Amino acid sequence: MLEPHELFPANGFLKDYIIDRDYKGNKYPKTAQVARCGNEVPPQLAEALVRVNLLELCEDEQDERMIV
Numbered sequence: 001m002l003e004p005h006e007l008f009p010a011n012g013f014l015k016d017y018i019i020d021r022d023y024k025g026n027k028y029p030k031t032a033q034v035a036r037c038g039n040e041v042p043p044q045l046a047e048a049l050v051r052v053n054l055l056e057l058c059e060d061e062q063d064e065r066m067i068v
Contacts, residue, residue: 004033012042 002010008019019036021027028036051058 001034004030004037007034007037008040011037011040012044013040 004019008017009015013019019028019033
């Protein structure tokens with residue numbers, strides 16, 4: 001089985017994404033890290049869903065990208 005530090009990058013998370021502790025610094029056991037990976041939504045998928053469903057909010061951002 002893959003380790004948590006292998007699972008998260010395989011699902012699109014950057015290497016600096018914090019997976020071993022919560023926002024208060026409490027450590028997660030390995031089983032909890034793997035469970036959180038199973039319940040996650042990759043950042044790229046979340047962005048794609050927003051772009052498709054809220055096109056009117058993303059148009060300005062797309063226009064700025066085309067200018068550059």
